[in-house]
Amino acid sequence: MLPYTVLRTKIIEINGKKIVGFEIDLPNAPPLIVLRGDKGFVMCGYMDIKVAEKLNLVAARITGVKNVEEALDKTISEATSKAMEQEIKPGMKVRDILKIL
DSSP states (O other), rough: OOOOGGGEEEEEEEEEEEEEEEEEEEEEEEEEEEOOOSEEEEOOOOOHHHHHHHTTEEEEEEOSSSSSSHTTEEEEEEEEEEHHTTTOOOOOHHHHHHTOO
């Protein structure tokens, strides 16, 4: 039986903007992290930016995070073309793009 801590949902509010963060525990591995806004999302390294690009989504990718709080201070390593149209670019901090998401 899986423990109840397999999925954690966190509401983050920065400058009046609310983002939903998800942490999904994986067996023998760091958790899967996703930050979701109204227009798009930030995903951890487990997820494929190429798929988000094919689906024409506003998405950015970060790597090396263990929780939602760490994700806020990470820099974006990749972004879809749709995200770049929204001024979300590699090298930006997640915290700085939350208002766009």
